[in-house]
Amino acid sequence: MILLTKKESNDFAAEDSKNKDLEAYREDSKGKLLTTNQGVRVSHTDDSLKAGPRGPTLMEDFHFREKLTHFDHERIPERVVHARGSGAHGYFQPYESMAQYTKAKFLQDPSKKTPVFVRFSTVVGSRGSADTVRDVRGFATKFYTEDGVYDLVGNNMPIFFIQDAIKFPDLVHAIKPEPDNEIPQASAAHDTFWDFVANTPELAHMILWVLSDRALPRSYRMMDGFSVNTFKFVNAEGKARFVKLLWKPLLGVHSLVWDETQKIAGKNPDFNREDLWEAIEMGDYPEFELYVQMIEEEDEDKFDFDILDATKFWPEELVPPKKIGKMVLDRNPDNFFAETEQVAFHPGHVVPGIDFSNDPLLQGRLFSYLDTQLIRLGGPNFAEIPINRPLAPVHNNQRDGYHRMAINKGKTSYFPNALRDSDPKPASKEQNGYVHYAEKVEGQKVRQRSEKFKDFYSQASMFYNSMSEPEKEHIIKAFHFEVGKVKNTQTRQRIVDLFSNVDSDLAVKIAEGVGANPPSGPMKRASEKSSPAVSMADTVKDTIKSRRIAILAMNGVHSADLMTVKKELEMQGAHCKVISKSLGSLKSVDGSDVAVDMNFISTASVVFDAVYVPGGKESVEALKTNGEALHFINEAFKHCKPLGATGEGFDLLMASNIPGLENLAKAGAGVVSDRGIVLARQTADLDAFAKQFSQAVAQHRHWNRKEKMQVPA
Numbered sequence: 070m071i072l073l074t075k076k077e078s079n080d081f082a083a084e085d086s087k088n089k090d091l092e093a094y095r096e097d098s099k100g101k102l103l104t105t106n107q108g109v110r111v112s113h114t115d116d117s118l119k120a121g122p123r124g125p126t127l128m129e130d131f132h133f134r135e136k137l138t139h140f141d142h143e144r145i146p147e148r149v150v151h152a153r154g155s156g157a158h159g160y161f162q163p164y165e166s167m168a169q170y171t172k173a174k175f176l177q178d179p180s181k182k183t184p185v186f187v188r189f190s191t192v193v194g195s196r197g198s199a200d201t202v203r204d205v206r207g208f209a210t211k212f213y214t215e216d217g218v219y220d221l222v223g224n225n226m227p228i229f230f231i232q233d234a235i236k237f238p239d240l241v242h243a244i245k246p247e248p249d250n251e252i253p254q255a256s257a258a259h260d261t262f263w264d265f266v267a268n269t270p271e272l273a274h275m276i277l278w279v280l281s282d283r284a285l286p287r288s289y290r291m292m293d294g295f296s297v298n299t300f301k302f303v304n305a306e307g308k309a310r311f312v313k314l315l316w317k318p319l320l321g322v323h324s325l326v327w328d329e330t331q332k333i334a335g336k337n338p339d340f341n342r343e344d345l346w347e348a349i350e351m352g353d354y355p356e357f358e359l360y361v362q363m364i365e366e367e368d369e370d371k372f373d374f375d376i377l378d379a380t381k382f383w384p385e386e387l388v389p390p391k392k393i394g395k396m397v398l399d400r401n402p403d404n405f406f407a408e409t410e411q412v413a414f415h416p417g418h419v420v421p422g423i424d425f426s427n428d429p430l431l432q433g434r435l436f437s438y439l440d441t442q443l444i445r446l447g448g449p450n451f452a453e454i455p456i457n458r459p460l461a462p463v464h465n466n467q468r469d470g471y472h473r474m475a476i477n478k479g480k481t482s483y484f485p486n487a488l489r490d491s492d493p494k495p496a497s498k499e500q501n502g503y504v505h506y507a508e509k510v511e512g513q514k515v516r517q518r519s520e521k522f523k524d525f526y527s528q529a530s531m532f533y534n535s536m537s538e539p540e541k542e543h544i545i546k547a548f549h550f551e552v553g554k555v556k557n558t559q560t561r562q563r564i565v566d567l568f569s570n571v572d573s574d575l576a577v578k579i580a581e582g583v584g585a586n587p588p589s590g591p592m593k594r595a596s597e598k599s600s601p602a603v604s605m606a607d608t609v610k611d612t613i614k615s616r617r618i619a620i621l622a623m624n625g626v627h628s629a630d631l632m633t634v635k636k637e638l639e640m641q642g643a644h645c646k647v648i649s650k651s652l653g654s655l656k657s658v659d660g661s662d663v664a665v666d667m668n669f670i671s672t673a674s675v676v677f678d679a680v681y682v683p684g685g686k687e688s689v690e691a692l693k694t695n696g697e698a699l700h701f702i703n704e705a706f707k708h709c710k711p712l713g714a715t716g717e718g719f720d721l722l723m724a725s726n727i728p729g730l731e732n733l734a735k736a737g738a739g740v741v742s743d744r745g746i747v748l749a750r751q752t753a754d755l756d757a758f759a760k761q762f763s764q765a766v767a768q769h770r771h772w773n774r775k776e777k778m779q780v781p782a
Contacts, residue, residue, distance in 0.1 A: 105135055113516040117235045117429055121512020122519040123377060126234075126432035133235045137433060140238035141441040147196050148445060150241060151207045153255075154190035155289065155342035156409035157349055159398035161185050161212060161359070167393055170310060170363065171302035173422030174501075175214040176393065184213040186456060187398060188412055189289040189345065192224075193244055194255025199334035200341035201325060202255040203284045203547070208294030208316065209414040210396070213460040216501060218452075220418040221314060222438070226283055227295040227382035230275040232522055234433015239265065258554035267563035271522075273571055274380050274529035280547035282324035282540060282605055287678075287769075288344045290355040290615070291323040298416065298431035299377050301424040301506060302363065309506050311364040311376055311426060313383055315390060316357040321609025323769045326708050327547065329675040336673050346401055353615040353642070355398040360390035374528060375521035379430040381528050385602040408456045413442045424506040429518070447471045464493040529571045530595035537606040539772035545575070549582030561585045571595055613766045614642030619677040619705075621648055621698055621721070622665075625687025628657035630715045630755060634681060637759035643766065645681075648672060650695060658685055669697035674705040679766045684716020693724040703727065703782035706746075709774055711765035713747045715758055722746070728776040745771025 103111045111132055118130035126133065143149060160182040167176040175183040190207035191198065206225040211218060230240050243265035244257050253259055257279070266272050278284070286292040294316035303309045325333070333340045348355060362383050364376055374381040402408035415438040416431060425431060442451050448471030451457055463475075466482045485491045496502030536544065552564050562585045569576035569588035572595065580587040601607055618638055620631060635645045646666040649655060655663040674680060680702065682689070692698040702725045705712060714722055723730055733741055733748050740749045740757045745765050749758035765771070 105132055106139070114239075115236060116233050116516040116518050117433060118514055118516055119427075119429065119512070120510050120514065122515065122517045123375075123427055124510055124512045125427045126429060127514065133433070134436065136235060136238055137437045138440055140241070141437055142444045146445060149441065150192050151188075151190040151209075152196045153194050153198055153200070154188045154207065154409055155345050156186060156188040156402055156412060157345060157355070157398040158400040158402065159185050159187065159354070159396055161210075161394055161396045163394035164392065167302075167361075168304065170304055170361075171422035172305045172501075173214070173219070173302075173420050174216050175212055175219070175420070176422070184460065185396060185398075186211045186213075186408070186412060187396075188409060188414070189341070191255065193241075193257065198255035199338035201285065201330040201333045201338075203257070203279065203327070203330065203551075204255065205279060205284065206286060206289070206292060208292070210294070210316075211412065211414060211418075211457075214420055215461055216420040217461045218418045218457070218459045219420045219423065220414045220416060221294075221296060222414045222416045222434075223294050223296045223314070223316075225286065225292040225294060226275070226278045227293075227297060227313070227315065228275055228278065228528075229297050229379045229430060230272050231269070231430065232271050232378055232380050232518060233429040234431075234437060236269070237433065237437070239269075258551045260555050260557050260560060263552060263555045263564055264557070264560050267560055267567055270525040270567060270570070271380050273525050273567060274532065277529055277532050277544060277571075280544045280551065281536065282326075282543055283322075285325045285327065285330050286341070287323040287325055288320075288348075288615075289341055290345065290348060290353075291318055291320050293317055293322055294357065295382075297379055298434070299379075299426040299428045300419075300431075301426055302361070303422055303424050303506050307507075309366060309424065309508075311366065311369065313362045313388075315360045315362070316396070317360060319356040319358065319609070320612060320614060321769075322605050323608065324605060325675075326770075327543070327550070329708055332673065332675045337676060340676065345398075348615055349398060349401050351615075351644070357396045358392055359394045359396060360392050362388040362390050364388060373521075374524065375519055377426055377428040377519075378522050379428055380522075380525070382600075382603070384531075384598075384600040386600055407454075411446065411451075411454050412456045413446055413451045413454070415439055415442065419503075421501050421503050427510075450474065466493070526570045526595035527598075528596070531598045531600055532603060533572055533575060534594075534596065534599040535601060535603050537604055537772075539770075540604060540606065545578045545582070548579045552579065552583045555583075558584070569593075610768050612642070613638065613763050616643045616678040616766055617676065618643050618645045618679045618681060618766065619648050619672075619674065619701070620645055620681050620683065621692055621701060622655055622663065622683060622685070623649055623688040623691035623695075624656050625691070626655055626657050626663060626685040627683055627688075627716055628659060628661050628663055629752065630683035630685070630718070631657075631663060633755045634683065634713070634715065634759045634762070637756065638681075638763060638766075641763055643763070646672075646677075648701075650691075650697075655688075658687075669695070669701070674701045674710070675708070677705070677710070678769070679711040679713070679762075680705045681713040681762065682715075682718035682721050684714075684718050686717050689717045689720050692721050699725050700782060703780050706774065707777045707780045707782045709745065709770040709772055709777060711745045711747065711762065711768070711771065713758065713762040713765070715749045715755060716752070719748050719750070726780050726782075728779055744774050 117126040117133045162182045163176050188209045191204045208223050210221045244262045247261050296314040300312050301309045302312045417435045450470050450472050453474040468482045481489045555561050561583045565576050565580045565585040573588050573592040577587040648667045649665045652665050652668050706727050738751050740761050747762045
């Protein structure tokens with residue numbers, strides 16, 4: 070029995086009283102009704118208050134504003150979402166005048182270059198997370214135009230999870246690490262997210278995009294960018310058109326595979342940001358062409374989807390994109406924090422000629438982004454931070470506040486005034502003052518969405534129909550991983566049931582890997598349509614520019630093989646690295662020195678796009694006894710990467726666990742290839758080999774390796 074002194078008893082009593090007082094602050098919402106922070110019960114939290122089902126969001130919606138304001142201020146100091154990013158400077162240049170469609174000046178003169186700053190990012194993870202996680206990627210572009218700053222703030226996918234911004238806090242709360250244990254980081258593979266998906270069918274379409282290879286970009290330089298939301302172009306005559314904007318990389322859209330992403334996260338968590346930085350430093354400037362999709366106002370209702378619904382894309386087969394210009398990123402930041410971290414994007418930063426639609430996700434973003442920057446960057450003067458300053462002159466009556474940089478002269482800071490002749494005065498339309506498009510708006514105040522918004526499954530089905538067989542296989546495996554991580558068996562079953570509305574066959578395959586029952590009843594599919602443009606199988610595959618190629622070698626390598634092939638590949642823009650057991654240099658067969666760029670222990674096949682093994686009996690025999698070299702080959706084969714070998718180099722492939730090499734082994738003179746494996750036995754064939762191997766590299770992946778899962782790597 071423990072006896073307490075009087076003082077100890079009093080201390081325990083005081084502590085117990087304190088704990089009881091804290092109970093008033095503990096909240097358990099189980100079984101309770103939803104309220105505002107003021108205690109007002111909320112009757113609807115899935116749609117913001119609009120002027121009619123398709124009208125703009127109303128500022129009087131106090132529940133919407135409170136919910137978004139609180140959410141915007143929940144993380145300090147890093148961004149709530151898009152915290153991990155990488156940026157670059159460059160310029161944009163139009164191909165032709167777009168005066169017929171918009172009066173935006175930066176889209177008029179093909180000889181004029183507009184400075185830009187672009188920030189690429191992951192969405193869910195913190196600043197310390199890895200680059201290669203499965204996630205949407207942000208693609209935000211700041212144009213420093215003569216009319217002021219224009220921000221094109223988008224993602225590498227054309228759609229979004231939700232239809233109305235009022236649901237954004239719910240989405241992010243569900244996908245972020247679970248609040249009780251702060252696990253997992255930068256991942257959707259957990260119960261709260263998939264519980265949210267199971268209860269929010271509008272997410273079905275976006276889930277298929279996120280589980281596709283689009284969520285695993287090979288490089289920021291090899292991914293699309295989309296405005297996601299619907300905007301308007303307005304020309305000088307006041308004619309408006311609905312538009313969506315999209316970036317397409319000249320290198321094509323290419324991805325990693327899931328096994329690679331996990332290994333790269335350990336080998337090099339900065340893989341994508343380092344790739345961007347090094348490409349610019351080496352002169353491989355990322356290039357993207359800007360396209361616009363346009364729909365005439367009178368055609369707004371001619372589609373089987375609502376063009377204002379951010380969970381739907383505009384199929385290119387129905388709304389062909391028009392190519393309007395090119396962006397080149399040619400300079401890295403001088404200081405990551407001052408530029409990449411402090412840059413502030415906002416979809417409300419527009420210039421004359423670009424206006425907004427009633428897209429309810431966009432309407433909410435127009436409030437939320439500004440509100441977020443106020444707390445993240447310490448007040449209303451974030452536009453005075455150098456990276457955010459417009460090139461156009463700034464004159465207004467806004468004063469003071471945190472971190473004010475401008476030193477304003479004169480007595481007046483109001484309008485109108487007589488003391489300074491009312492300067493600065495509003496600009497007239499003729500002086501290119503911004504005039505909002507005079508769209509007629511009327512309707513009852515309602516919390517509703519239009520009927521077409523309620524079709525959650527047709528485009529999800531169309532997207533899945535559009536995938537190649539390898540892409541479908543990857544989506545199904547992604548379901549098995551993501552939903553397989555969910556502990557709640559009912560949630561796993563509800564996910565299968567949800568996707569049975571998209572495609573019953575897909576749901577059956579999901580069920581096979583997550584321990585759920587397949588759908589019962591007749592098989593169904595929400596749509597028979599497809600859109601080939603959304604398949605990565607149809608992307609650019611005619612260049613090896615900036616691809617990274619590993620050359621495996623040891624002492625005794627044939628330097629003639631190595632240098633001939635290396636020279637040809639580098640002439641086409643690839644970057645070759647000689648990899649060996651140790652750094653320094655190798656002695657070739659002819660006695661010359663070959664510099665080693667990397668050793669096996671500091672790198673891996675997952676950070677390269679292809680592997681080449683030159684001849685040289687001594688070199689190959691040494692590689693055959695090196696487990697890291699054999700693993701390098703096996704892993705590259707498993708990930709469907711091109712493999713090339715000349716002379717005795719093929720013996721290393723034969724010594725690995727790669728199946729199905731018998732036909733290549735029988736080959737004589739000339740260049741032979743099979744499943745992305747290219748072989749040349751004779752020195753006379755080196756030039757032809759290099760050309761055929763480069764063609765294999767340009768294909769990026771060779772998915773026809775049915776035996777890839779037999780290889781232990």
